[in-house]
Amino acid sequence: xxxxxxxxxxxxxxxxxxxxxxxxxxxxxxxxxxxxxxxxxxxxxxxxxxxxxxxxxxxxxxxxxxxxxxxxxxxxxxxxxxxxxxxxxxxxxxxxxxxxxxxxxxxxxxxxxxxxxxxxxxxxxxxxxxxxxxxxxxxxxxxxxxxxxxxxxxxxxxxxxxxxxxxxxxxxxxxxxxxxxxxxxxxxxxxxxxxxxxxxxxxxxxxxxxxxxxxxxxxxxxxxxxxxxxxxxxxxxxxxxxxxxxxxxxxxxxxxxxxxxxxxxxxxxxxxxxxxxxxxxxxxxxxxxxxxxxxxxxxxxxxxxxxxxxxxxxxxxxxxxxxxxxxxxxxxxxxxxxxxxxxxxxxxxxxxxxxxxxxxxxxxxxxxxxxxxxxxxxxxxxxxxxxxxxxxxxxxxxxxxxxxxx
Numbered sequence: 001x002x003x004x005x006x007x008x009x010x011x012x013x014x015x016x017x018x019x020x021x022x023x024x025x026x027x028x029x030x031x032x033x034x035x036x037x038x039x040x041x042x043x044x045x046x047x048x049x050x051x052x053x054x055x056x057x058x059x060x061x062x063x064x065x066x067x068x069x070x071x072x073x074x075x076x077x078x079x080x081x082x083x084x085x086x087x088x089x090x091x092x093x094x095x096x097x098x099x100x101x102x103x104x105x106x107x108x109x110x111x112x113x114x115x116x117x118x119x120x121x122x123x124x125x126x127x128x129x130x131x132x133x134x135x136x137x138x139x140x141x142x143x144x145x146x147x148x149x150x151x152x153x154x155x156x157x158x159x160x161x162x163x164x165x166x167x168x169x170x171x172x173x174x175x176x177x178x179x180x181x182x183x184x185x186x187x188x189x190x191x192x193x194x195x196x197x198x199x200x201x202x203x204x205x206x207x208x209x210x211x212x213x214x215x216x217x218x219x220x221x222x223x224x225x226x227x228x229x230x231x232x233x234x235x236x237x238x239x240x241x242x243x244x245x246x247x248x249x250x251x252x253x254x255x256x257x258x259x260x261x262x263x264x265x266x267x268x269x270x271x272x273x274x275x276x277x278x279x280x281x282x283x284x285x286x287x288x289x290x291x292x293x294x295x296x297x298x299x300x301x302x303x304x305x306x307x308x309x310x311x312x313x314x315x316x317x318x319x320x321x322x323x324x325x326x327x328x329x330x331x332x333x334x335x336x337x338x339x340x341x342x343x344x345x346x347x348x349x350x351x352x353x354x355x356x357x358x359x360x361x362x363x364x365x366x367x368x369x370x371x372x373x374x375x376x377x378x379x380x381x382x383x384x385x386x387x388x389x390x391x392x393x394x395x396x397x398x399x400x401x402x403x404x405x406x
Contacts, residue, residue: 053109053404054131054197055102056166056252058158059206061137061373062261063102066093067153068137070119075150076138078352082344082359083369086376093117095137097343097363098376101258102133102204104383109202109404118161119153124169131201132166134158140211141240148214155207155243163250170197198251199312202404205244206258206320208295211236212287213263213372229287237294244302248310254403255315256386257299259292261374262325267342268350268371278340280328292321296396303397316403317396318386327378328367334381337365346371 057063061076068074069092077093078084084091086098094100099107106115115133116123123132136153138146146152153161174193216232226232244255263269264284273281299315302308328339343360344353351371353359360366369375374382387400 053111054129054201055106055109055111055115055204056131056162056201057102057115057133057135057204057206058155058162059135059204059258060139060208060210061095061135062209062258063100063133063204063206064093064095064117064135064137065100065102065115065133066117067119067133067135069093070117070121071136071151071153073151074136074138076146076152076352078137080355082353082357085359086363095370095373096376096379097359097369099379100373100376101206101379101382101386104376104380105204105386105400106131108383108387109400118158118166125173128166128170129173132162134161134166135206138210138214139207140209140215141207141236141243142211142215145211145215148218155205155240159243159246159250162247167250194251199253201252202254202256202400203247203252204256204258205240208236208240208291209260209263209288212260212284212291213269216287217284229290233287233290233294236291237298240295241298245309248313253313254406255313256318256400256403257295257315258318258382258386259295259320260288261320262328263288265325265328265339266372267340267346267368270340271346271350271371288321292319299396314403314406316386316398316400318382318400319394319396320382322394323382323385324367324374324378327381331367334377335364336367336377339367341366341368342371343369343375 057065061068061078064078066079068077069079078091078095079093080091083096084094084098087094087096094103102115111130113130115131116127118132118134134153136146136158138149139152139154139158140146141155143154143156145154171193174197216226216229227235247255262280262285264281264286269281269284275281296317299317302310302313302315327334327336331337331339338360342353343363343366345357345359346352347354349371353370363369363375364377366375367378385394389395389399
């Protein structure tokens with residue numbers, strides 16, 4: 001009887017082993033198929049072939065590629081000259097004279113085209129395969145930030161747009177197609193999407209500055225009293241963490257987070273306080289530094305921390321504050337001449353360029369194009385640092401190039 005029981009157990013474990021080997025073989029075949037397609041397998045066919053990288057962008061005007069153009073109630077738009085004076089397509093809604101940081105980063109990543117704005121009806125299907133820009137000028141982490149400027153898409157709404165429209169659209173596109181690899185096996189688009197496409201896509205977030213400029217420090221804020229800055233910042237970071245968790249739950253695994261730029265050095269803040277010297281406004285900069293310190297700490301804990309709720313996710317912190325501050329405080333080193341004034345003639349609000357107004361002749365000599373947004377030369381350097389810097393003071397814990405290769 002004992003021998004019979006032992007034999008039965010042995011047979012059971014033998015059958016179980018065969019089942020596990022079969023399942024492992026299926027997974028390896030699917031993985032090999034996905035890897036071949038994702039990296040441009042020679043025999044890859046259909047819509048999936050050649051989809052090497054994708055970048056999904058969330059945030060404010062610093063990374064908005066034209067979403068506010070399609071929002072009728074928006075008061076924060078850059079779809080008119082002199083914006084885009086140095087951009088091949090002209091005034092597209094980018095808040096700069098030329099490329100913004102995500103444009104320049106996309107070029108370094110060798111994306112085949114510019115990242116299109118979500119609000120453009122044409123950004124569906126194949127047009128969204130290499131990424132979508134959901135950012136909205138004037139928006140922030142908080143839902144109410146920027147509402148005094150008109151209609152904006154908050155970070156929460158941006159993620160909702162990704163989840164409700166772009167995600168099912170892309171899943172359907174890939175699910176309708178199959179890819180044939182060199183081994184002759186087929187892999188369904190659904191598997192490719194969930195196992196490789198989303199986990200290897202970059203999710204870029206550039207937000208937070210407006211929550212201070214248009215909310216906490218806004219003299220026309222409807223809030224009767226302001227909480228202490230530390231309390232406000234802590235709450236802001238908690239909300240941002242929750243938004244990142246939501247993206248993770250939707251399938252995001254690679255995150256690139258830009259810090260807040262030196263707010264106290266922007267022309268609009270200097271002008272509002274009637275500062276005529278080259279000095280920056282330190283209370284505003286201190287607020288940005290407080291947020292940035294918390295953001296870096298958040299990323300440090302999320303990257304493999306024991307209590308991390310986002311297992312398997314990787315985060316990169318891009319220190320926009322340091323990169324831009326270096327250019328402002330050492331302009332000659334970077335060929336810049338003017339770090340305190342806007343290149344264009346700004347409107348009464350002190351931020352946006354006047355429609356059709358005059359601009360400086362040589363934009364490469366200016367740090368800021370309007371009252372808040374950097375010129376293309378600054379955006380390009382920020383992207384280069386994000387992509388390839390090896391300094392932990394500029395990118396942490398790795399650069400975007402290394403992240404994209406994981």
